Amino acid sequence: MSRIIVGMSGGVDSAVAASILVDKGYEVEGIFMKNWEEESEFCSAEKDYKDALQVCDILGIKIHSINFAKEYWERVFEHFLEEYKNGRTPNPDILCNTEIKFKEFLHYAKDLGADVIATGHYARIYHNNHEVLLKKGSDLEKDQSYFLHGLNQHQISSAIFPIGDLEKFEIRKQAKKLGFNNYNKKDSVGICFIGERNIKEFLQTYIPSKTGNIVDQNGKILGEHDGIMYYTIGQRKGLGIGGGHTNQNGAWYVLKKDAINNVLIVGQGHDHPALYHKRLKASNPHWISGIAPKKHTLNAKIRYRSNDVPCNIIELGMDNIEVEFKDPCFAIAPGQSIVFYDKDICLGGAIIESYSN
Amino acid sequence: MYYFDHSATTPVHPDVSELMDSIQSTIYGNPSSIYSSGQKAKSIVENARKQIADSISAEPEQIIFTSGGTESNNQVLWCMLQNQKKHVISNNIEHPAVIKVLEFLKPFGLDHTLINVDSDGIISIDNVKKAINPQTSLISLMLANNEIGSIQPIKTVMDIARENNIMVHSDAVQCMGKMELDVIDLGVDFLSLSAHKFYGPKGIGILYAKEPKNMSSLIIGGGQEMGLRAGTENVACIAGMGLAAKLATASIDKHINSLLEFEEQFKRGLQTFFPNAIFNGSQVNKLPGLINVSFPKHRSDILMAKLDRVNIAISNGSACGAGDIKPSPVLSAMGIEDTINLSTLRFSFGKSNTPEQIDYLLNQLKSILTPE
Numbered sequence: 238m239s240r241i242i243v244g245m246s247g248g249v250d251s252a253v254a255a256s257i258l259v260d261k262g263y264e265v266e267g268i269f270m271k272n273w274e275e276e277s278e279f280c281s282a283e284k285d286y287k288d289a290l291q292v293c294d295i296l297g298i299k300i301h302s303i304n305f306a307k308e309y310w311e312r313v314f315e316h317f318l319e320e321y322k323n324g325r326t327p328n329p330d331i332l333c334n335t336e337i338k339f340k341e342f343l344h345y346a347k348d349l350g351a352d353v354i355a356t357g358h359y360a361r362i363y364h365n366n367h368e369v370l371l372k373k374g375s376d377l378e379k380d381q382s383y384f385l386h387g388l389n390q391h392q393i394s395s396a397i398f399p400i401g402d403l404e405k406f407e408i409r410k411q412a413k414k415l416g417f418n419n420y421n422k423k424d425s426v427g428i429c430f431i432g433e434r435n436i437k438e439f440l441q442t443y444i445p446s447k448t449g450n451i452v453d454q455n456g457k458i459l460g461e462h463d464g465i466m467y468y469t470i471g472q473r474k475g476l477g478i479g480g481g482h483t484n485q486n487g488a489w490y491v492l493k494k495d496a497i498n499n500v501l502i503v504g505q506g507h508d509h510p511a512l513y514h515k516r517l518k519a520s521n522p523h524w525i526s527g528i529a530p531k532k533h534t535l536n537a538k539i540r541y542r543s544n545d546v547p548c549n550i551i552e553l554g555m556d557n558i559e560v561e562f563k564d565p566c567f568a569i570a571p572g573q574s575i576v577f578y579d580k581d582i583c584l585g586g587a588i589i590e591s592y593s594n
Numbered sequence: 595m596y597y598f599d600h601s602a603t604t605p606v607h608p609d610v611s612e613l614m615d616s617i618q619s620t621i622y623g624n625p626s627s628i629y630s631s632g633q634k635a636k637s638i639v640e641n642a643r644k645q646i647a648d649s650i651s652a653e654p655e656q657i658i659f660t661s662g663g664t665e666s667n668n669q670v671l672w673c674m675l676q677n678q679k680k681h682v683i684s685n686n687i688e689h690p691a692v693i694k695v696l697e698f699l700k701p702f703g704l705d706h707t708l709i710n711v712d713s714d715g716i717i718s719i720d721n722v723k724k725a726i727n728p729q730t731s732l733i734s735l736m737l738a739n740n741e742i743g744s745i746q747p748i749k750t751v752m753d754i755a756r757e758n759n760i761m762v763h764s765d766a767v768q769c770m771g772k773m774e775l776d777v778i779d780l781g782v783d784f785l786s787l788s789a790h791k792f793y794g795p796k797g798i799g800i801l802y803a804k805e806p807k808n809m810s811s812l813i814i815g816g817g818q819e820m821g822l823r824a825g826t827e828n829v830a831c832i833a834g835m836g837l838a839a840k841l842a843t844a845s846i847d848k849h850i851n852s853l854l855e856f857e858e859q860f861k862r863g864l865q866t867f868f869p870n871a872i873f874n875g876s877q878v879n880k881l882p883g884l885i886n887v888s889f890p891k892h893r894s895d896i897l898m899a900k901l902d903r904v905n906i907a908i909s910n911g912s913a914c915g916a917g918d919i920k921p922s923p924v925l926s927a928m929g930i931e932d933t934i935n936l937s938t939l940r941f942s943f944g945k946s947n948t949p950e951q952i953d954y955l956l957n958q959l960k961s962i963l964t965p966e
Contacts, residue, residue, distance in 0.1 A: 266899075271918045286917055301899045302917030348896050 240264040241397070242351035244342055245292065245300065247285030249419045250357030250400055252292040253408045256415055257399040258355060259296050266349070267293045267300040270342055272309040272333070273430040288419040295416055301349070305341050312336040314430070318443055321466040324496025325572030328384075328541070329428055335387040343395055354396050360385050360583070361401035362393055369394045371525050373581040376404040382583040383541045386576040387523050437467045449499035451478055454492070454511065462501045465494050471512060471568025476503060513565035515594050516551075519575050519587035522558045526584070529553055536578045537562075539569055539589065545578055558587050565594075596906045596951050600791075600944030601740055601768060601884055607793040607841055607945075610834045614795060617830040625827050626818065635829045642836025646800055649839040650785065651776040658801045658809075658822045659832055663767035664691040666786035666801035669812040669823075670763045671695045671734065675704050676810060679731035682706040685717050686927040687741075689765060692734050705729065714876035715744035715928050722751055730760050737766040737780075738773065741924045741940055742875030743884035745773070752781040767791050767799070771842035771849050772881045777802055789831065793945060794838030798831035849945065853883030856943040856952050860885060863956040868963050874925060874938065883943040886925075888934045889963065895919045897939060897962060904958045910939050 243255040245267040258265045269289045271282045286302065293300040313332045320327035338356065346354045359374030360382045369390055374380040388396075400408055405424075412420035425432070431439045440446075446464030453459055460478035462468065468476075472491045487506030494501060504511050517539075524530065533553065536545035537560065546566060552559035560575060569592040576586035597605065606614075617638065623631030625639050643654045660666045671692065674682055684692055686708045696706040709721040722733065733755055738745045748764055755762045763784035769775055770792040777785055788799040803809050806822060815824030842849070864871050864887070872888040889897060894910035901908060910919055921935040930938075943952070 269917060282918075290917075299899075299902060300917075301895065301902075302919070303895060304918035304920065345896070348893070349899055 239352040240266070240350055241353055241355050242346040242349060243267050243355045244338060244357075245269050245289040246357065247288035247419060247422075248357065248425065249408055249412045249417065249422055250359070252289070252357070252417050252419060253403075253411050253415075254355055254357040254399040255292065255298065256296055256411070258397075259298060265296070265298045266351075267298055268342065268346065268349075269300060269302045270338070271302065271304045272306055272313075272337060274306045288417075288422070291418050303342070303345055305337050308341050309333065309337055309430075320572045321440060322444055323572075324465050324494040326469050326570040327572045328574055329430075330384045330541075331387050331574055333429070334384055335392075339388050339392040339396065343392065347395075355399055356396065357400055358385060358398045359401060359405075360398050362396065362398060364394075368526055371583045372401075373578070373583065374398075374400075375402045379405050382578075383538055383574070383576050383586075386525065386574065386583050386586040388525060389523075390525070390527055393525065437463070440464075440466060447499055449501065451476065451501045451503055454502060454504055459489075459503065465496055465499055465501055468494060468501055469568075470494065470570045473507075478503070512568055514562075514569050514592040515565050516559060516561050517566075517569050517575065517592040518557060518559050518590045520557050520590050522553075522555075522585065522587040524585035530577070530579070530584050532579060535584065536580075538576045538578070539566060540573050548577075550577075557590075566592075596904075596954055597946050598941045598943060598951075598955060599907045599909050600946075601743075601940065601942035602909055603790045603796065604793045604944055605946050606790075606795055606834070607838055609841065610794055610838045613837055614830040614834040617833050621829060625829060626816070635827075638829055638833045639827050642832045645836035645840045646787075649770070649775070649843040650787075650802060651778050652802050655820070656777075656802055656804060656806055658803060658806065658819050659827060660799050660801050660823055661797055661828075662790070662799035663689075663765060663786045663788035665812065666784075666788075666799055667691045667734075667763075667765055668695055669801055669809070670732070670784045670786070671699060671704070672812050673809055674732050675699060675702060677731040679729045680704050681727055681729035682732045682734060683709065683722065683725045683730055683760075684734045685709045685711055685746075687711050687715055687739055687744075687924045688734065688736055689740060689767075692736070692765060696734075711744075711927055713929050714879075715739055715742045715874070715924070716876055716879060717746055717751075719747065719750050719754065722754060726754070726758055726760065730758065732761045732763055734763040734765070736768075737764045737775075737785075738768045738881045739875070739924060740768050741922055742886040742928075743768070743881035744875045745879045745881065747879075748780055748782065756781075768881060768884075770839065771846055772853065772883065773850070774846070777804070789835035789838055792838050792842040794835040795831045798828055798835050800835070850882050852945075852947075853943055856947055856949070857883050857885060859949060859952045860941065860943075860956065863952070864959065867960045872934065874928070874930065885941045886938060887941065888930070888938040890934060890937055892937050892963065894937050894939050897937075900962045901958060906955060906958060908939050908941050 241258050241263045245251045269286050313329050313336055317327045317329040343354055358381045359376055359379040361372040363370040371382055371393055373382045409420055448461050450458050451460040451462050468491050470491055473488050476489050478489055489503045489505055492502045492504045492511040533550040537548045547563040549561050550558055551561050571589050573589050574586045575589055577584045621635050623635040625636040643657050647654045647657050680703055707725040709717055709725050711717050735746050752762055761783040764782045765786045767788040783804045785802040790796040809822050811822050813824045870890050874886040898910055921932045925935045
C-alpha cells in the first residue's frame, strides 16, 4: 500500500481529494502548508488550519504543518514585486506551483516517506508509455492546468490529482455528505496571499507608488494615475477619468503601460484596435514533456480562464518563442503566461514579454 | 501512546480525576451561597487552598486561584501599572505569558528591560544589576525554563532585589514536583503555578502573593478570592489541583529520582547511535527529565511527524495556531543558529513513563535517525 501525502489547504477541494484517497485504501496523511506570514498577531492561516484539522479528524488521518514562508518570499514574492515594479502583471500562482508546492512540498513529503503527493487541483495526469501527460480538469470552469504548466516530468509523475475528473458541485456535495465544515467555503479568488484584500492597498505597503500621467495615444493628458503598477492592460474600471458608459466614444481602457516614463496610455472602447494584437513574444518556454512540441498549430490561453485561442508557434527557440494568433487577441499582458494546449493536453508555456501586430 | 511531553501538559492523576468527577456530579452549589450545598463547595475550595499552600510552604491567604499560569503572570504584571515605580526587569527566554504582556503594557506606561541569557540559558547576576534603575519595581524571572529546563539563580537575584527594594515574581509552572518549591526559602513576592503541569486539570492555577492586600484584581466582578479574582470558583478543578499538589509534594523525591533515571537512560542510549546529538542548555542547573536535543542535519518537524506515526508524542520549537514550526526564540536567545534550532526536539519525561517506554523511544529514534 502506498503512502500518499495530501497538501491540505483547509479548502473543500483538497479535503475531498484526501477523502477519495482514504476510500481507495491508501495510507494517507495531510500536510498543511503555510506560505505567508501576516504582520499582525492574528494568524489568518489558523482558520484554514482548523478546517483542515476537522477534515483529517473525520477521515482519521494525521495532519502535519509546514512553513514555507521564507522560501515563498524569496522565490515567489520577491519576483512578484519585481515584476510589478517593472510595470508587468505577474502570476505568482504559477511560480508557487513550480517552486513551492511541487518542489519544496514534494521534497518535504518524500522526506516524510511519501510515495507520491496529492493536491486538490482541477487537472488530470495520464501515464502514457514513456511520458506523463497533464490534461485539463474535467470541470472546464475550474480547470487549473494553466497554473500547472510549469511542472516537469519528475514533478507530475510524483503527483496525483484525485478530483481532476470531478465537477465542483460534486465536490461540495461530497464534502457536505462527509460533514466537512468547509463544504460551503468560498472559492479562493485572486492571488492567495492577497486574499480578499484590495490589491492596490496591498501593493502600496510593499512598493512605493509614483503618480504619473494618464494620456491618450496622442499624448494628451487626461488625468493622473496613482502608480502604474496598479493597472493592467485591458482594465476599464478605476481609471478615474470619467467617460464611462455614458461617453459616446465608449469607456476608457488601459492600452499600454509605459513603465520607463511612468505613463499610462488609454483609449476608448473595448474594440479599440490598440487592445488587440496578433503576435506575441514570450520568454523561458517550458515544456512538460521536456521537449518542444512537434506540432506548432495549437491552442493557447494568455491568462487564467481565458478561452483557448488557435495559434501558431512561428518561432521556437530554447529561450524565446514567437506566437501568431489566428485572430487578434485582447489585452495581452506582459508578465502573464501563455499556455499551450493540444486539445485537452497541456503542453507547457512561456512568459509573455511583448506583443505586436 | 508513548507520551514524552510532560512539560507541555501531564495526564491527570487517576485519583484527581476521580475526585473531580465526584465533585462535578454531586457538589454543584455555588461557594458564595450560604445554604449547606454552597457551604460544602466553599469548604472544598478552602481545603484545596490549604493543600496548595502547604505544598509550597505558603499561608492559605496568600493563594489566589486563577485560570492558570498565564493569568497569574498577567495579574502580577498588570498590577505593576499601579505601582509608583514603573520599570520591570525580565529576560529574553521568558514565556510569552510574560514577554508579550510586558510588550503590551509598555504603551500604558510600564517600561521594561529584557536581559540576555548565556549559552546555557541562564541569566547573569551582573546583567540584573546593570538593568536596575530607580524606577524598577519588579524582577520577573521564571524559576525553570519550559523548553530547556534551565534553573535561574532566583535566590541570588532575591538578595539584590531586597537591597534595592524591588519585588520578585517567578513563573514556576514547570517546577511543581520536579524541584523543591518553598516560597519562604525562595523569598519571592509572587509565584505562578498551573495545575495541568503537575497531573492536575487544565484551566486552573494559582498566584501566590506574599502580601495579597497590595494586589488588585485582573478580572473585575464579584468579590471572590478576597476580591482578587472575580468569577464563580471552578470548584472541581480547584479541588483537583489541591489534591494534585498534595500528591506531587508527597512523591517528589521518588518522582525526581525516576526522572533522573529516565534522563540518564535516554542520554546514554541516544549517544550510542547518534553521538552528534547536542544537549542544549545547562545540564547541571536544570529540571530533571526535561531534555532539549538538537539532531544536526535532521529537521525537527520531519522527526516529529515520523515519531508521531509510531505513537510517540514529543515537541519542538514553538508552534503557532496553524501548527507550523518556527525557530524557538529561547534557543535563538541562547545563540543557537536557525538550522540547529529547527533540528531540535524536547523530550520531557514523567509519571506515565517506564524504562521500557524509554527503550521503545530509543529504538524508534534509532531507526529514524540511522536507517539501514
